[in-house]
Amino acid sequence: MLKTKLWDIEFKNPVFLAAGVMGETGSALKRMAKNGAGAVCTKSVGIEKKPGHNNPTMVEVEGGFLNAMGLPNPGADEYAGEIERIKDEMKRMNVKIIGSIYGKNDSEFQKAAEIIGNYVDVLELNISCPHAGGGYGSSIGQDPYLCKNVVSAVKDVSDIPVIAKLTPNVTDIKEIANAVVNAGADGIVAINTLGPGMVIDIESGVPILGNRVGGMSGKAVKPIAVKNVYDICSAVDVPVIGVGGITTGADAIEFMMAGASAVQVGTGVYYRGYDIFQKINNEIEEYLLKKDLKMSDIIGIAQK
Numbered sequence: 001m002l003k004t005k006l007w008d009i010e011f012k013n014p015v016f017l018a019a020g021v022m023g024e025t026g027s028a029l030k031r032m033a034k035n036g037a038g039a040v041c042t043k044s045v046g047i048e049k050k051p052g053h054n055n056p057t058m059v060e061v062e063g064g065f066l067n068a069m070g071l072p073n074p075g076a077d078e079y080a081g082e083i084e085r086i087k088d089e090m091k092r093m094n095v096k097i098i099g100s101i102y103g104k105n106d107s108e109f110q111k112a113a114e115i116i117g118n119y120v121d122v123l124e125l126n127i128s129c130p131h132a133g134g135g136y137g138s139s140i141g142q143d144p145y146l147c148k149n150v151v152s153a154v155k156d157v158s159d160i161p162v163i164a165k166l167t168p169n170v171t172d173i174k175e176i177a178n179a180v181v182n183a184g185a186d187g188i189v190a191i192n193t194l195g196p197g198m199v200i201d202i203e204s205g206v207p208i209l210g211n212r213v214g215g216m217s218g219k220a221v222k223p224i225a226v227k228n229v230y231d232i233c234s235a236v237d238v239p240v241i242g243v244g245g246i247t248t249g250a251d252a253i254e255f256m257m258a259g260a261s262a263v264q265v266g267t268g269v270y271y272r273g274y275d276i277f278q279k280i281n282n283e284i285e286e287y288l289l290k291k292d293l294k295m296s297d298i299i300g301i302a303q304k
């Protein structure tokens, strides 16, 4: 009932692990897979090892979290080994692997794609991370011209589906969606974190995060994510994966009604535990059974 075919890949269900959550090691990914995810997404990996920002890298706020991890990762070659170790077991469980990669520019993205692309089922381009260039604020995902170059460079060296993860921090998300699809993106993931935002400790007057500012995720960003998915689906004709504040089957269904073919979950892992994937799948199934609907009946229904 929940089987989801995107491109020529069959996923056992449409509830995936989002990038940046429990994805820093192969064993963490495997743990999420065992808890019922249809696919798991790695933490974003670049061509070189990166230690990440100073602590604290995450702070809870009303309605969600601010994070500025600083893209900590062991570098593409080393991370490839992490995936290699879990690959057979992931196959046995029929859980697909999405490799999230980042870079400062198109050539870094291309190099990371050449390495990680050999180990995963789908490549996700984190063109929306505010920390890729070193500072905080602007990202490749805010400029349609840069987006196009990165997607084309990766498509040139990839024979698996390439999906672009977009930032909501833009004036016109449809323009960005069109740019990545025209450059050959096979799908879109929306959204990455909102903001950035800041939390200040009023005893010391110092911003709490080591990086001072961080991207906002969590329940409060969900309506913004749903609207972005809705807009993207109205503009382009590739599969869209919805992400942003999902904790329940009802949340996932809302994204599907906006047009998403699948969802990624990060926030929910925090609030409902590692078996969140099984729980959300059960809740989607219950809803469909109660209403006597199939998934294809609800996808994009809000567009009508």
Ligand code: DHB
Pocket: 020, 067, 068, 069, 070, 071, 072, 126, 128, 129, 130, 131, 192, 193, 215
């Ligand atoms: C980080 C990465 C992201 O893509 C994001 O939206 C926020 C933070 C990070 O690793 O710092």
